Amino acid sequence: MEIAYFPGCTLRASAIGLDDSVRDTAAAFGFDFKEVPDWTCCGATFNLAVDNIMALAPPIRILANAKTVGDRVVTVCAGCYNVLKRANYTVRNDAEKRKKISDFIEMEYEGDVEVVHYIEFLRDDVGFDRIGKELKKKLDQVKVAPYYGCQLLRPEEELQFDDAEDPMLMDDLLKAMGCDVIDFPHKVECCGAFLTVCTDLEARSAAKDDDTGGAVSECSYTILDAAVKRGADFVVLSCPLCLYNLDSAQDAIEKEHHGFKKIPIIYFSQLLAVALGLDPKKYALDSAHHYVDPSGVVKAKVLS
């Protein structure tokens, strides 16, 4: 049976390096992902109003379309994963909503597609052992801070990705890749990204004066500084919104906190692609796609 893949809008725009690295690494392990036909935006955030049925229509339609490909859909953006998985949970547990939405989208869907995060796929279908064996680059000089954020983990009952307080799945993957994974107490702390989208970058450089009173930069600072102080070369994650926020916040942080050292933020799959010996130029590990250019560290620590 084929495996459906849902990239999501961000992966076709700003997070192109995430999309390409996922597709190529999956292909390198011999898996052929098939894009969900006619996919749309999943909604980006799971709507918290219990009676907002309309917001459930797109993710459930996506799942119904995924079913035409196979019984599993792989996705990697933490936001998409959160929305699809929670929409699936709703379909499985709320017969009334399921019926209403099925009638509206004119498609039958019973919740029988499994939503799988790409890290889960790497664990269950590829196998962490195998990944370790197939790497072309040694990563033992690469010190990484795995950052999970909120959307991959919460609400725990619905997502069941990992322990929401002390997740280890990305740590395990990075260890299997041979990285030096730091013990990172801030791995599940919120980075404030949802406030980022309503704050403009200019305002943020005068951190205290922006509409959030500098809250976003402070959240990000706490996380990044902890990673830097533990000697990490990269913060590694799977969420484009966290990446944008943690990456773009660093100018503002530098102004507020003298002596702050910038740290590049990359996706786990970019690191995996490079370690598998795929062409590093293909995965947007550069200044055009990052505020803090990761290319120098990639070259020094991964490619050397």
Add this chain to the structure above:
Amino acid sequence: MAAKTSGKAGNAAVDESPAGMVKIYIMGKQYAVPEGLTIQKALEYAGLTLLRGCGCRGGFCGACGTVYRTEGDYKLKVALACQTVVEDGMYLTQIPFYPANKAIYDIEKLTPSLESLVQAYPEFMRCVQCNTCRKVCPQDIEVMQYMATAMRGDIAKTADLSFDCIMCGLCASRCPADTVQYYVGILARRLYGKYVAPEAKHLADRLGELDTGKFDKEIDDMIKMKQEDLRKLYDTRDIEPAEETTETEAVSATEAGTDK
């Protein structure tokens, strides 16, 4: 509605449709019209003069958008009046024009990007992907799909998916988010045509030939030709040769010609 009824055809209300006739409702009023007519012809049979809401009569201009429902079915359906044959029990309404928001922009100053779409139609990002537009498109275009590709800035895909749009505006008429799908689509196609599509070399070559007057003499000669010589020339042209036609086809073709 921009049409007036002259009331000349005999259209007394009927309960049972006489043989060969179907019963339709135009803006709530019942008429009996011969079966087999298009909705457009039926409106005219019923005595309406179509001042607006009728253009090409050939399914291309999008002027004749129609919303209808058939008796016993709750579903609202749409059609192009010039392309759809009347059915018994149709309740019809014409939507010749829809007052959707239409932006003024200078294509020369835009880039083929999401920003250009958002600048012209900020409201289009309100799309909640309910798919209602898809359900009402008389051209069966994947409207919601091209809104999805537009929202991720894929101009080429949006242009491609919306290509068959004839700008009837029915999508916008049913949009719960007040977005203007058809205008977003045509903007994407314009951006695609201007900035993304590769330039056609043969077109530039031909325009060059026109500029140098390569065909001037040929045209001048043709202008002076007698009609039957011109027809002969046309029939023996070497591209798209005239199809073999049977006699009846030829007759109806002529009739269609005089009809216009």
